[in-house]
Amino acid sequence: MTNAPSRLNLDSAALVSNWHALAAMSGSAACGAAIKADGYGLGAMQIVSRLADAGCRDFFVATWAEAEPLASFGVSVSVLHGVREEDLAQAGAGGARPVLNTVNQIARWKQAGGGSCDVMVDTGMNRLGVSVDDIAAGLLDGLQVETLMSHLACADQDHAMNERQRMAFAALAGRTGARRMSLANSAGIALGESYAFDLTRPGIALYGGVPRPEFAGVIRQVVTPEAQILQRRHVPAGASVGYNATFTTTRDTQVAILNLGYADGYFRGFSGTGAALFEERQLPVLGRVSMDLIAIDVSTAPELAEGDWVALDYGLPVAAAASGMSQYELLTGLGERFQRCWTVS
Numbered sequence: 350m351t352n353a354p355s356r357l358n359l360d361s362a363a364l365v366s367n368w369h370a371l372a373a374m375s376g377s378a379a380c381g382a383a384i385k386a387d388g389y390g391l392g393a394m395q396i397v398s399r400l401a402d403a404g405c406r407d408f409f410v411a412t413w414a415e416a417e418p419l420a421s422f423g424v425s426v427s428v429l430h431g432v433r434e435e436d437l438a439q440a441g442a443g444g445a446r447p448v449l450n451t452v453n454q455i456a457r458w459k460q461a462g463g464g465s466c467d468v469m470v471d472t473g474m475n476r477l478g479v480s481v482d483d484i485a486a487g488l489l490d491g492l493q494v495e496t497l498m499s500h501l502a503c504a505d506q507d508h509a510m511n512e513r514q515r516m517a518f519a520a521l522a523g524r525t526g527a528r529r530m531s532l533a534n535s536a537g538i539a540l541g542e543s544y545a546f547d548l549t550r551p552g553i554a555l556y557g558g559v560p561r562p563e564f565a566g567v568i569r570q571v572v573t574p575e576a577q578i579l580q581r582r583h584v585p586a587g588a589s590v591g592y593n594a595t596f597t598t599t600r601d602t603q604v605a606i607l608n609l610g611y612a613d614g615y616f617r618g619f620s621g622t623g624a625a626l627f628e629e630r631q632l633p634v635l636g637r638v639s640m641d642l643i644a645i646d647v648s649t650a651p652e653l654a655e656g657d658w659v660a661l662d663y664g665l666p667v668a669a670a671a672s673g674m675s676q677y678e679l680l681t682g683l684g685e686r687f688q689r690c691w692t693v694s
């Protein structure tokens with residue numbers, strides 16, 4: 350799609366710089382990349398090609414549908430949701446390997462002939478994974494395990510659970526025949542090298558998310574939504590703007606209507622709290638975010654006219670606080686109407 354009235358400016362250099370920063374913080378562990386949900390909404394293919402060039406070798410998707418287009422890159426792809434009966438044909442073809450999460454998945458994989466796989470063990474999150482006790486009882490015997498994984502529930506907080514999970518996971522070292530062990534997501538990397546084991550699995554921080562204060566000043570913004578001005582109008586003092594008339598001008602105001610809205614992932618939480626940026630000037634969102642449109646105050650930007658482009662203020666920690674959404678939702682919600690434009694800053 351070309352000539353769209355909205356686009357995502359995607360900064361290649363920032364993406365690669367974030368991966369190098371996370372790899373450095375991972376110490377001697379290899380640093381992979383979680384690219385599920387189409388690379389957190391930015392475009393998985395584009396991300397894999399850039400990170401593979403930078404030296405990243407281990408990629409994580411949720412489903413086999415997400416793994417399929419990546420087969421040609423010659424990198425390691427792990428499918429986090431494991432293997433259903435319906436997935437066996439694709440899984441057996443060898444372009445990616447399953448992360449086995451349940452006793453049934455392990456039985457299914459063994460029955461289908463085994464082959465290289467990863468295994469998820471639950472160390473306290475109670476989401477996916479087999480139990481430590483089942484592993485101790487020999488569940489993995491005869492499996493060819495590439496990476497034994499677990500996942501941290503509270504890594505973005507200083508929480509006692511982090512250390513409990515790390516200890517439970519570390520106790521499995523040398524007891525499973527797995528070639529590598531992997532525990533840390535983005536936030537887990539900031540908890541220190543004892544959390545890195547052999548392989549880390551960052552997602553959000555690659556894409557500009559700052560899940561812990563340690564990343565401030567280290568992680569660079571990758572995505573900036575931009576939209577074209579559809580109309581510029583003068584609104585006199587005392588008039589309302591937008592649905593339900595939630596905003597009323599207190600003075601004569603210049604308003605620009607932009608080509609994006611909550612259907613694009615610019616959520617209603619930005620109503621009255623979001624802003625666009627134009628040459629260092631903040632242009633506040635006025636009133637409600639509509640499905641396809643927002644209104645911004647351009648009184649301080651007289652040069653902006655119909656057809657001009659403006660960027661949204663989308664630094665993820667600040668945008669999350671402004672909108673009440675998580676940094677993850679602000680990325681994965683970005684819609685298909687945006688043209689995705691990769692640039693190098």
Ligand SMILES: *Cc1c(COP(=O)(O)O)cnc(C)c1O
Nearest residue numbers: 383500534535536550551552553
């Ligand atoms: C999504 C995911 C990650 C990446 O998490 P971030 O918080 O985005 O860094 C790592 N491991 C697993 C199992 C995941 O599901």
